[in-house]
Amino acid sequence: MTSPAQPKVGDPLVLPYSRIVGQATLQLALEISYVEPAVGGVLATGQRGTAKSTTVRAFGRMVSGRLPVTLPIGATEDRIVGGWSVEDLVDGRTVWKAGLLEEVGGEKEPGTTDEAGGRKIPGMLYIDEVNLLEDHLVNIILDAAATGILTVQRDGVKKENVKVAFNLVGTMNPEEGSLRPQLLDRFGLVIPVRAASEANLRSQVLTEVLDFEQQVIELGGKVGALYRDDNKRYLQLENARQRLDDVAVPPGIIEIAGRIAELFDVEGHRGELAMLRAARALAAIRNSPAITPKLLAEVTPMALIHRRATSDSGRLRSWSIEDDSLLAACLGDVAPAAS
Amino acid sequence: MLSCLALDSRLGGVLFIDLRPDLLQRLATWLNDSLAGPDGSHDIVTLGAADTDEDLWWRVSPQNVTPMGFRPTPGPLIDAPGAPPKTIIVPDLARAGLAVTRAATVLIGSWVGVADRHGMHAEWAPGSRWLSACARSDLPRLSPHLLDRFPMRVDARDLSRQPFDPKAVRKCLETAGDEPLMPVLPAPMPVRRWSSQRRPPTLSPEAIDLVTDLIGATTAPHRRDLALARTARAIAAWEVADVVDEDHVRAAARLMGLPVGAADDNAVPTPLPTPQPASAVAEEVVIPQSSNATSASSTATSATAEARSERPEVKPSTVPVAERKPTGAGPSVRLAATALPPGRAALIEPEKTLYPENDDTSIAEYASLRRPWQRVGSPSQRRGTIIGAEPTRQLADIAVVPTMLEAAKFQSVRHHLTIRPSDLRRHRRQPLPDTALVLMIDHSCRRDWNFTAALSPYLRWAYTQRSAVSLIELGHRETEAELRAIRRRLGGTLDPGLDTALGRHPGRATPLAAGLDLAIQEMRLYLRNLPIRPEGSWLVVVSDGRGNIPLEASQRNLRPTAVNRAGIDDAVTVAADAARLPAVRVVILAPPSLAHYRDLPFALADAMGGIVARTEPSHDG
Numbered sequence: 001m002t003s004p005a006q007p008k009v010g011d012p013l014v015l016p017y018s019r020i021v022g023q024a025t026l027q028l029a030l031e032i033s034y035v036e037p038a039v040g041g042v043l044a045t046g047q048r049g050t051a052k053s054t055t056v057r058a059f060g061r062m063v064s065g066r067l068p069v070t071l072p073i074g075a076t077e078d079r080i081v082g083g084w085s086v087e088d089l090v091d092g093r094t095v096w097k098a099g100l101l102e103e104v105g106g107e108k109e110p111g112t113t114d115e116a117g118g119r120k121i122p123g124m125l126y127i128d129e130v131n132l133l134e135d136h137l138v139n140i141i142l143d144a145a146a147t148g149i150l151t152v153q154r155d156g157v158k159k160e161n162v163k164v165a166f167n168l169v170g171t172m173n174p175e176e177g178s179l180r181p182q183l184l185d186r187f188g189l190v191i192p193v194r195a196a197s198e199a200n201l202r203s204q205v206l207t208e209v210l211d212f213e214q215q216v217i218e219l220g221g222k223v224g225a226l227y228r229d230d231n232k233r234y235l236q237l238e239n240a241r242q243r244l245d246d247v248a249v250p251p252g253i254i255e256i257a258g259r260i261a262e263l264f265d266v267e268g269h270r271g272e273l274a275m276l277r278a279a280r281a282l283a284a285i286r287n288s289p290a291i292t293p294k295l296l297a298e299v300t301p302m303a304l305i306h307r308r309a310t311s312d313s314g315r316l317r318s319w320s321i322e323d324d325s326l327l328a329a330c331l332g333d334v335a336p337a338a339s
Numbered sequence: 340m341l342s343c344l345a346l347d348s349r350l351g352g353v354l355f356i357d358l359r360p361d362l363l364q365r366l367a368t369w370l371n372d373s374l375a376g377p378d379g380s381h382d383i384v385t386l387g388a389a390d391t392d393e394d395l396w397w398r399v400s401p402q403n404v405t406p407m408g409f410r411p412t413p414g415p416l417i418d419a420p421g422a423p424p425k426t427i428i429v430p431d432l433a434r435a436g437l438a439v440t441r442a443a444t445v446l447i448g449s450w451v452g453v454a455d456r457h458g459m460h461a462e463w464a465p466g467s468r469w470l471s472a473c474a475r476s477d478l479p480r481l482s483p484h485l486l487d488r489f490p491m492r493v494d495a496r497d498l499s500r501q502p503f504d505p506k507a508v509r510k511c512l513e514t515a516g517d518e519p520l521m522p523v524l525p526a527p528m529p530v531r532r533w534s535s536q537r538r539p540p541t542l543s544p545e546a547i548d549l550v551t552d553l554i555g556a557t558t559a560p561h562r563r564d565l566a567l568a569r570t571a572r573a574i575a576a577w578e579v580a581d582v583v584d585e586d587h588v589r590a591a592a593r594l595m596g597l598p599v600g601a602a603d604d605n606a607v608p609t610p611l612p613t614p615q616p617a618s619a620v621a622e623e624v625v626i627p628q629s630s631n632a633t634s635a636s637s638t639a640t641s642a643t644a645e646a647r648s649e650r651p652e653v654k655p656s657t658v659p660v661a662e663r664k665p666t667g668a669g670p671s672v673r674l675a676a677t678a679l680p681p682g683r684a685a686l687i688e689p690e691k692t693l694y695p696e697n698d699d700t701s702i703a704e705y706a707s708l709r710r711p712w713q714r715v716g717s718p719s720q721r722r723g724t725i726i727g728a729e730p731t732r733q734l735a736d737i738a739v740v741p742t743m744l745e746a747a748k749f750q751s752v753r754h755h756l757t758i759r760p761s762d763l764r765r766h767r768r769q770p771l772p773d774t775a776l777v778l779m780i781d782h783s784c785r786r787d788w789n790f791t792a793a794l795s796p797y798l799r800w801a802y803t804q805r806s807a808v809s810l811i812e813l814g815h816r817e818t819e820a821e822l823r824a825i826r827r828r829l830g831g832t833l834d835p836g837l838d839t840a841l842g843r844h845p846g847r848a849t850p851l852a853a854g855l856d857l858a859i860q861e862m863r864l865y866l867r868n869l870p871i872r873p874e875g876s877w878l879v880v881v882s883d884g885r886g887n888i889p890l891e892a893s894q895r896n897l898r899p900t901a902v903n904r905a906g907i908d909d910a911v912t913v914a915a916d917a918a919r920l921p922a923v924r925v926v927i928l929a930p931p932s933l934a935h936y937r938d939l940p941f942a943l944a945d946a947m948g949g950i951v952a953r954t955e956p957s958h959d960g
Contacts, residue, residue: 012451012464048487049560057451067462072453073445074392074438076727079455086411086458086744092751097458128445128453132708134726173484176708195560202551205561206542206568213349214539 006224012067013216017058018229019208022196023051028282029189029302030059033167035240036281037122039274040188041168043130043179043306045316050195051205052171056126060169062230063237068126068169069104071133071141080140081152082159096157100125101144104166122165130170131179138183141168145186174316188274189299190306192318240284247283248290249276256293256331260300263330264323266307274303293331300327340493340594341366343573344468345373348424350569351448352469354432354489356478356693357496363428363472365524370468371426372527382425384415384467386439391725395442396454396461399743409747409756416442417454417461424466432485433477440485441708443469447488448562457744480827482708483696490566492693494596540575542568542583549588553597567591596693731765738764774875775865776801776808776832779824779858780840781882783814783849788930790881791841793952797879797926802832807869809861810836813854815843822893824854826861851886852909853893855943859916862923873922878949881928884939886910907939911946918948925949 007013020027029042044052060068071080082099089095104123125141127133144150144164152159168186172179184190196202216223257272266272278299279291288295301319308317344350355363367383386395400412413419415427429435429443446452452465471489473481542550550568568583570591575583592599728741741764750756776797780790801808808831813824829836862878865871886906890913892899899905917925925947929940944951 012462014450047560048484049562051561054450067451070451070453070462072455073441074396075455076457078458079460083458084748086748089748090410090750100455129441129708132441175484176482199548199551202554202561202564203547206547206550206564209565210542210568210572214541218538 006065006227007061013223014057014061014067015054015209015212016227016230017055017062018233019212020051020055020058021205021208022201023055023193025302026052026055026191026193027059029191030056030169031237031240031285032278032281032299033169033189034059034063034124034237035284036244036277037167039277039281041124041170041186043169043184043187043190044171044193045174045190046193047195048173048175050193052193053128056169056171058230060124060126062227062234064124068124069100071100071125071127071137073129073132075100075137077137077140078154080137081150081154083154084157096159099150099152101141101150101164101166102162104164122167124169125166127168127170129172129176130168130183131172131174131177135180138180142182142186178316184306185270187306189278189302190316191302192305192316237285240281240287243284243287244281247280247288249280250290253279253291253293253296256296260296260327260330261304263326264304264308266304268307271304271307274307275300278303297327297331340491340570341370342373342577343570343591343594344491345370346573346576347569348466348468349448350468350491350566350573352427352443352471352489352491354486354492355470355472355495355498356492357475357494358472358498359495360430360472362495362498363430363470367426367428367470369524369527370470374424374426374468375527382415382423384425384427386415386427386429386435386442387431388434388436388439390436390439392438392456393725393728393738393740395438396456397459397740399740399747409743409750411457411459411744411747413454413461416446416467417452418463418466420463424468427467427469429469429471432471432473432489433481435471437708440482443471443488444482444485444708448490457741478693479695484708486694486696487560487562490560490563491570491595493594494693539572540580540583542572543585545585546571546583546588549585553588553592553599567595567597570594725766726769727767728764729767730761731763732760733765734763736765736768738766771869772805772807773870773872774801774804774806775862775869775871776806776876777811777858777862777865777878778808779811779813779854779878779880779882781814781849781851781854781880782812782816782843783845783847784881784883784885784930785845786930790928790930793928794841794879794881797877798832798837800877804875805831806875807865808832808834808837809858809865810840811854811858811861812840812843813851814846814849816846817843818846820896821846821848822850822853822888822896822898824850824857824893826857848888849886849906850888850893851882851884851906852890852913853888854882855880855910855913855917856890859913859920862917862920866920866923874924876920876923878917878920878923878925878947879928880926880943880947880949882940882943883930883933883936884910884927884943885936907936911942914943914946918946927951929953 017027026042026044029044033039033042042056044056046052057067060066078099080099080101082102083097085093085095085097088097104125145166145168148164150159150162150164152162167188170187178184196205212226215226219225254272254276257275260275261269261272264271275296276291279296282295282299283289283291286295301323305319306316340353344353355366364383364385371383394414395416396414397411397417398414399409401409415425418424429439432440432443435443446465446467447469449465452461452463454461469489472495478486547568550564550571554564554567567588568591571587572583574590574594575587578587580587589599725738728738731737742758742762745762745764746756746758749762778794778797800806808829810827810829811824812818812827814821818825827836858878858880862876865876884907886909887902889899889902889905890909917923925944926949927940927944927947929951931953933940940951943949
C-alpha cells in the first residue's frame with residue numbers, strides 16, 4: 001500500500017486535509033464514502049465561505065494524489081461525455097478525448113476483469129456549485145449515474161456501453177436555489193455546513209491557513225512535507241477499506257434501520273441502505289467489529305436529512321433537536337446523534 | 340488596500356463602492372504596474388455585461404504557421420504558468436453578465452481554477468486580482484454569494500471628491516482633457532522584487548484573536564476573517580515587520596471599512612498623503628536584502644493556543660497607520676494604500692453600508708447566479724442570455740468560437756481552413772419574456788385588507804405567461820427608506836421575494852408618487868428592452884390613492900414638514916405618464932371599503948387610463 005503522489009512544483013495547491021478545522025462532519029462523510037463507495041456521493045450544502053470546496057479538494061488530493069476530477073461551472077457537454085481532441089484535430093490527427101465521466105475512472109475491484117464482468121470501485125466526480133449546473137448537463141449525469149453506462153453519439157462517433165463508475169461529490173450554497181429531487185437523491189450523504197462559530201475555532205482556522213501559506217513560500221513550492229499527516233490518514237482509510245467486509249451486521253440492526261426510516265417518513269429503501277452502509281464504513285474506520293446502534297445513530301442525519309418529505313421548493317429541512325429526540329426514542333437508550 | 344492586494348494574490352479582489360467609473364481604470368493600471376513581470380509585461384482585462392462564457396474561458400486565435408488556421412487558446416480568465424498575474428476589472432458588478440459573475444464566484448479566492456469547454460481542459464492556481472465597482476444602492480441586490488468573494492471593500496465616494504483647484508480646471512480647459520483633475524496616485528510598488536526577497540511576517544496570537552474579535556459575527560464566513568488577517572499581514576510586510584501585531588490588524592480593519600471599536604470611531608481617518616510625482620515616491624522604495632526573522636511559523640499554532648487561554652481585553656489603538664514605526668529589520672516602504680482611505684461614510688456606520696449581506700432584512704436578487712428559468716420563445720429569437728451553441732444553416736447570430744472550432748477540427752483534412760455550412764453554429768439563447776407584469780404595492784392601505792385574493796388573477800396570468808415581473812413596494816414597516824419606493828426585479832411569480840412582500844406590515848409613510856414614478860419607469864424599460872407583444876403587459880397598482888409624501892420629499896429623502904394634498908396631487912400628476920405607455924393595461928386594486936377619500940382610486944385610474952377593481956371585504960385579516 002503506497003501513499004499517493006505528492007504535488008509537484010507549480011501544481012495548484014490546497015490546504016492539507018489534516019489541517020482542515022471545524023468541518024469534522026463533512027470530513028467524516030467523505031471518509032465514509034471513500035471507505036464504502038456504495039454509500040453514494042456526498043453533498044455539502046451551506047453558507048458561503050465555509051471551506052466546503054477546500055475540504056473536498058483537500059480530501060480528493062489526499063486519497064488520489066491529485067486534485068479531484070472537477071466538473072466546473074460552464075462546462076460544455078463534450079467535456080462531460082467526451083469528444084474529439086480539438087488540439088489534435090487542428091494538427092490533423094483524430095484522437096478521441098474521454099470526457100470527465102470517463103476520466104473519473106474508478107478503480108477495478110481486486111481480482112476482477114472487465115471481460116469477467118468485473119465492476120469498478122467508483123471514483124469521485126466533484127461538482128463545484130452543483131446547484132448552478134445547467135439542466136441538460138444534470139440530465140446526462142443522472143442517466144450515467146443511474147445506469148453506470150455511458151452512451152456517446154456525437155461528432156460522427158458512436159460509443160456504446162462505456163462503463164463509468166463515479167460518485168458525485170457536490171458543494172452548493174442554498175442561497176442560489178435548491179437541487180432537483182432526482183439529483184439530490186444521487187447523493188448518499190448530505191451535510192449541512194456552517195462556519196465555525198466559536199472564537200477558538202475561528203482562530204485555529206486562521207492559524208492553519210496562514211501557516212500553510214507561509215510554509216509554502218518558505219519551502220519554495222517543495223511542499224511534500226506539508227502533506228505528511230495526510231498520508232497517515234490515507235493509510236488509515238485504506239486499512240479501513242480492507243476491514244470493511246469483516247464488519248458484522250447484526251440481525252437486529254437492519255430492523256432498527258427500517259424502524260428509523262419509517263419514523264422519518266423516508267420514501268423507498270435507499271435511505272435504510274445508505275444508513276447501514278455508512279454505519280458499516282464508520283465501524284471500519286473506528287475499528288469496530290460490528291455495526292452498533294450508536295454508530296447507526298451517528299450516520300442517520302447525514303443519510304436521511306435529504307430523504308425526508310420536504311416542500312415543493314426542494315429546500316432541505318434542517319435536522320432539529322426534535323429529530324434527535326425521535327431518533328433517541330427509536331433507539332432506546334442510544335444517545336442523540338446530532339445537535 | 341491595492342498594495343496589500345498586489346502583495347497577496349489570495350486576497351483576490353477589491354470592491355469599490357460608489358467609485359467614479361473613470362477612476363477604476365487608473366487604479367487597475369497602478370495595480371498592474373505593481374504586478375508587472377521583469378520585462379514589464381502586464382495585462383488588464385475588462386469584463387462587463389456583454390461577456391459570455393465563450394469570451395472568458397477558451398477562444399480561437401489565428402496560428403502563424405503553415406497551413407494558416409486557427410487554434411484554441413486560453414481566454415483571459417485562465418492563467419498561463421509563470422505569466423505575471425492579470426488585473427481583471429469589472430466596472431459595474433451589478434450589471435456584469437451572468438458569465439462574469441459566475442466566473443468571479445468560482446475563481447476569486449479559490450485555490451484552484453478549472454475550465455472544461457469545447458474539448459479543452461485547463462487547471463491552474465488563480466492569481467489574477469479583481470477590481471470591481473458598484474453603486475451603494477445596488478449593493479444589497481447583489482447575490483450574497485458573489486459579495487462574499489469581495490471581503491475587501493472600500494467606500495470610494497471620497498476618492499471622487501477632489502478639492503476645487505482653479506489651476507487644474509484651467510489646465511483641463513487648455514488640454515481638452517480632465518487628467519489634471521484626477522487624483523494623483525503614488526508610484527507603483529514593485530511587488531515582484533519585494534515579495535521574492537522576504538518571508539511573510541507571522542501573525543502573533545494576539546493579532547489572530549483580534550481578527551476574530553473584530554469580525555465578530557459568529558456566522559460570518561471564514562473568508563472575511565482570512566481577508567482581514569491577510570491584509571494585516573500585507574501591511575506588516577510593507578512595514579518590514581517580522582510579526583503581525585494588533586495595530587496591523589486594526590489598520591487592516593480600517594482599510595476594509597470594519598468597525599475597530601468605540602474609541603476608534605472618533606479617530607481621524609488615515610490622512611490622504613500629499614500627492615507626489617511618481618519619481619519622488621519611487622525613491623522611497625527600498626528592497627531589503629534579507630530578513631532576520633526568527634519566529635518560526637510552525638510554532639504559531641501552539642503559541643496561539645497558549646495565548647487563547649488568557650486572552651487580553653481588546654483595546655483599540657488610535658495610532659494612525661501613517662504614524663506607525665517599522666518594527667522589523669530593514670527600511671520600510673510607505674504603504675501606498677494609505678492614499679486610498681475609507682470614506683467618511685464608512686466611519687459612520689461602516690460595516691452596515693459595506694456589508695449589506697450581514698443584514699437579515701436586505702433582500703438580494705433571488706438565485707441571481709443561475710441561468711434564467713425556461714420560457715417559451717420564438718426559435719429565431721436573437722436576444723437573450725446565451726446558454727450554448729447549436730448547429731445552424733443561417734448566418735444570423737453566429738457563435739464565432741464554436742463555429743471556428745468546428746472548422747478548425749477539419750482544417751488539416753481539408754488542407755486549409757474552410758468554414759463549411761455544416762460547421763456553422765449559432766448561439767442557443769434563453770428566450771426573453773414577451774409579457775410583463777409590474778406590480779406596485781402600497782402596503783399602507785392594507786390595514787385590514789388581505790389583497791392576495793385580488794392579486795391572484797394577475798399573478799396566475801404572469802405565471803402561465805412566464806412574464807417578466809417587477810415589484811415596487813412602499814409604505815411598509817420593514818423598509819429602511821420609508822420615504823421612498825423600492826424596486827425589485829423578480830425571477831418570476833415563484834420568486835420568494837413576492838411571498839415576502841405579501842406578508843409585510845403597513846407603515847405610516849405613503850410615498851405613492853415615488854412608487855408610481857418607479858412603476859411607470861419600470862414598465863417603460865420593459866417595453867424598450869423586451870419584445871413585449873401587444874396586450875402583453877399589466878401595470879397593477881395596489882393602493883387607496885392616499886399618498887402623504889410629495890415626490891420631491893421622496894427624491895430628497897427628507898421628511899416633509901407639512902403635506903396637505905401635495906402627496907395626493909403629485910401621485911395623480913405622475914400617474915398621468917402611464918396613460919402614454921402604449922398598449923399597457925392598468926388596473927388599480929383598491930381596498931373594499933374606504934371611510935375617506937373614496938374617489939381617489941378613481942382619480943388615479945382616470946389619470947392612468949385604467950380601471951379600478953374592488954374585491955368583496957374579507958374577514959380573514
